Amino acid sequence: MSWPEHGAMPAALSEQLSQARCRKIIDFSVNTNPFGPPADLKRKLKEWTGTIYQYSDPSHRTLREHMAEKISCKPTQVLPGNGGAELIFAAARLFANKKVVLIEPTFTEYKQALQANGADVVSFYTKEETKWQWSFQELQPLLEKADGIWFCHPNNPTGSISAEEEIVQLLTYCRANNKLLVVDEAFYDFQQDPFLFHRYIKENDPIILLRSMTKMYAVPGLRLGYMLASDKLVEKVNNYLPPWNVNSIAEQAMNYLLNQEAFVGQTVHRIHKEKKRVLKELQTLKEIEVFPSAVNFYLIRHIKNMDMRPLLTFLAQEGIHARHTYHFPGLDGKYLRLAVKTKSENDQLLQSLARWSGGC
Structure with missing residues (x-):
């Protein structure tokens, strides 16, 4: 048995740790909205069941027009997908048999998708000592020998964001040298003051932005995502x-x-307020x-x-699942990723970590 490839795999994690699965698990490996989807969504889903008797529009014309209005782009510059994963694998085909720089540690499906298409992946590793930051100066020598670059912003699993001046330099370089830049923005809407890449994109820039609606709206089973790019790149990926x-x-x-702006704003406020409290408590633990x-x-x-296997095992015994990092090159199992959950769930985590830290 190998380590589970993703979060939200409680049975696989329990098996890997040789533990009986607890009846009740608080899964901190899941990084979707802990407060759930908008309150009215369940009722709406019942209303929409009537649409299953008809074929949807394969061009998604009406949806793309609505998305374009909300995002301030043209309908031909946005492409809906069956979740972010579908679009990751589709965009990766643009790098078939080409060389691409990948900023790591990061979501492992990027490398899987790129290598599945025969891409030569050149990894650039950010480090804890620099707060997981990269600089354009460091990337440029690699980019000169590559066809493009792929990274996640904000990054998963580190939660880090890059310096705006470095991003602008990278965008400018890719534009001037026709290097394809792919940015996965799956968590952009959880930021308090997000850097919005699409505001910097010009008409024919070689830039692709990938976005997921799974995380913010807590609907992983619905598979919702979209891509933003030039007309030409959208047509290619489509x-x-x-x-x-x-x-x-x-x-x-x-x-x-797309119309739930108030829900997003409330979510961001609640999460950052709770995260501030949790991180402050964690900083008092001597071993962590x-x-x-x-x-x-x-x-x-x-x-x-x-x-971190001992702590991962201890937490699992307490009915708490954390996200291991054995599959993230550059983290190599020496870190755990934890989601911000509800106050009561976070309190249980804090109590368990205090017990573990006190017993070390």
Whole structure:
């Protein structure tokens, strides 16, 4: 048995740790909105079941027009997808048999998607000592020998955001040298003051932005995501997608969720207020170091930089699942990723960590 590849796999984690699965688990490996979807969504889903008897529009024309209005772009510059994962694998085809720089540690499916298409992946590793930051000066020599670059912003699993001046330099370089830049913004809407890449994109820039609606709206089962890019790049990636890839209920849900600005604002406020409280408490624990984050999850590690399996096992025995980092090159199991959950759930985590830290 190997380590589970993703969060939200409680049975696989219990098996890997050779533990009987607890009846009740608080899963801190899941980094979706802890407060759940908008209150009215369940009722809306019942209303939308009537659409299953009809084919959805394979061009998603109405949806794309609505998305364009909300995002301030043209309908031809936005592409809905069956979740962010579908668009990751479709965009990766643009790097088939090409060389691409990947900023790590990061979400492992990028490398999987790129290598599945024969891409030569050159990894650039950010480090804890620099707060997981990269500089354009460091990236440029690698980019000169590559066809493009791929990274996550805010980054998963570190929760870090890059310096605006470095991002602007990278955008400018890619534009001037026709280097394809792919940015996964799956967690951008959890930031208090997000850097919005699409505001910097010009008409024919070689830039692709990927966004997920799974995280903020807590609907991983619906599979909702979209891509922003130039008309030309949208058309290219769309050619890699099957027709009717977004089902009729998902279309309705995307239309509805795009209008939930108040819900997003309330979520961001609640999460950052709770995260501030949790991180302050964690900083009092003598055996644990906690790292700042711009989003709804954060990293911790042992102060002696030890393998985190003992803590992972201890928490699982307490009915708490954390996200291991054995699959993240550059983290190598020496960190745990924890989501910001509800106050009562976070309190249970804090109590368990205090017991573990006190017993070390």
